[in-house]
Amino acid sequence: MQGVDFTPYSALAGGILIGLAASLLLWTNGRVAGISGIVGGLWRPVAGDLSWRALFLGGLLTGGVVAALLVPEALAFSLDRSLPLMAVGGLLVGFGTRLGSGCTSGHGVCGNARLSPRSIVATVTFIAAGMVTVLALRTIGGVS
Numbered sequence: 001m002q003g004v005d006f007t008p009y010s011a012l013a014g015g016i017l018i019g020l021a022a023s024l025l026l027w028t029n030g031r032v033a034g035i036s037g038i039v040g041g042l043w044r045p046v047a048g049d050l051s052w053r054a055l056f057l058g059g060l061l062t063g064g065v066v067a068a069l070l071v072p073e074a075l076a077f078s079l080d081r082s083l084p085l086m087a088v089g090g091l092l093v094g095f096g097t098r099l100g101s102g103c104t105s106g107h108g109v110c111g112n113a114r115l116s117p118r119s120i121v122a123t124v125t126f127i128a129a130g131m132v133t134v135l136a137l138r139t140i141g142g143v144s
Contacts, residue, residue, distance in 0.1 A: 022110050025056070035060075036097040077112020100125065 021143075022033040029052055031038075038053050068075050097103040100122050102111070108126065111119020111137070 018109060023115070026110070032106055032110045034102050034110060037102040037106055
């Protein structure tokens with residue numbers, strides 16, 4: 001694989017921070033840090049439920065902006081796919097999160113940590129679907 005850097009220490013630090021943040025949200029608010037559920041709750045807000053969702057998402061965006069300002073090379077990337085293909089991919093991910101009743105952050109991080117059978121099955125399904133998709137694109141579609 002070209003251009004792939006193995007960064008175990010920063011990956012470990014990021015994983016620890018994600019776990020701590022998810023635990024903190026669960027302990028303080030009794031809420032699961034599933035991004036698709038948090039965003040979905042903004043579209044149909046319930047009284048008294050909007051502020052924590054907006055603050056959580058605002059924190060994600062602020063963290064990204066701060067990281068981009070302090071360490072811009074850490075977020076450097078290039079796109080070698082067309083915008084329409086990326087849009088279709090985004091729509092499919094959105095459809096998948098609705099179909100799976102959550103996303104990798106809700107099921108994979110929070111649900112698995114709680115040993116939720118539904119989340120374990122969902123996470124295995126996510127990973128298997130991703131593997132099949134990559135295999136199909138690389139063999140049939142000629143995408144590297």
